[in-house]
Amino acid sequence: AQSVAQPEDQVNVAEGNPLTVKCTYSVSGNPYLFWYVQYPNRGLQFLLKYITGDNLVKGSYGFEAEFNKSQTSFHLKKPSALVSDSALYFCAVRDYSGGYQKVTFGTGTKLQVIP
Amino acid sequence: EAGVTQSPTHLIKTRGQQVTLRCSPISGHTSVYWYQQALGLGLQFLLWYDEGEERNRGNFPPRFSGRQFPNYSSELNVNALELEDSALYLCASSGGLSVGRSEAFFGQGTRLTVV
Numbered sequence: 001a002q003s004v005a006q007p008e009d010q011v012n013v014a015e016g017n018p019l020t021v022k023c024t025y026s027v028s029g030n031p032y033l034f035w036y037v038q039y040p041n042r043g044l045q046f047l048l049k050y051i052t053g054d055n056l057v058k059g060s061y062g063f064e065a066e067f068n069k070s071q072t073s074f075h076l077k078k079p080s081a082l083v084s085d086s087a088l089y090f091c092a093v094r095d096y097s098g099g100y101q102k103v104t105f106g107t108g109t110k111l112q113v114i115p
Numbered sequence: 116e117a118g119v120t121q122s123p124t125h126l127i128k129t130r131g132q133q134v135t136l137r138c139s140p141i142s143g144h145t146s147v148y149w150y151q152q153a154l155g156l157g158l159q160f161l162l163w164y165d166e167g168e169e170r171n172r173g174n175f176p177p178r179f180s181g182r183q184f185p186n187y188s189s190e191l192n193v194n195a196l197e198l199e200d201s202a203l204y205l206c207a208s209s210g211g212l213s214v215g216r217s218e219a220f221f222g223q224g225t226r227l228t229v230v
């Protein structure tokens with residue numbers, strides 16, 4: 001069974017500092033990995049995805065994520081945090097094994113950027 | 116292209132009542148996922164439908180049920196509402212075998228308040 005872990009419930013970072021939100025995964029086949037962001041009282045918005053190719057993936061709003069197969073990780077990063085980045089972030093994995101396209105989400109990490 | 120649409124956006128129900136939430140996926144998507152999100156916390160997986168069948172179910176009591184119609188739209192039914200059912204209910208859709216359509220897209224959610 002596939003799974004996603006986000007080990008940190010909350011991450012605090014000062015504005016202008018680099019940020020990292022951690023995600024590890026477990027799948028039986030090849031992982032398709034995603035990051036989503038959720039602002040208060042809204043649905044989730046897609047940020048970026050890794051399917052294949054370059055391990056460093058660039059997405060919306062200056063975010064990027066690095067796929068590390070040996071560590072089964074897909075951490076979300078941004079070189080310089082903005083107060084407006086404060087939100088809830090979800091990592092997700094999709095496994096194409098078995099012919100069904102199930103998506104599994106992590107429990108979410110609250111990012112707080114401090115002015 | 117229209118996104119995932121959910122109705123209603125807000126709902127207030129009395130404890131013990133029944134409620135039906137609706138979701139229309141993006142055109143061409145065959146999978147629909149339902150999640151419960153209480154108090155801005157993490158996503159709790161409820162149900163996954165694909166091609167009209169229930170593919171997986173989260174750890175929720177049987178009073179949470181649903182179905183997917185031939186046009187891939189979906190309903191979530193909750194019977195005998197309890198106060199702790201108050202939450203944001205999110206629907207997401209995904210589908211397509213091509214890589215470019217592999218991510219899930221979310222609706223804006225239905226905010227259910229049980230009083």
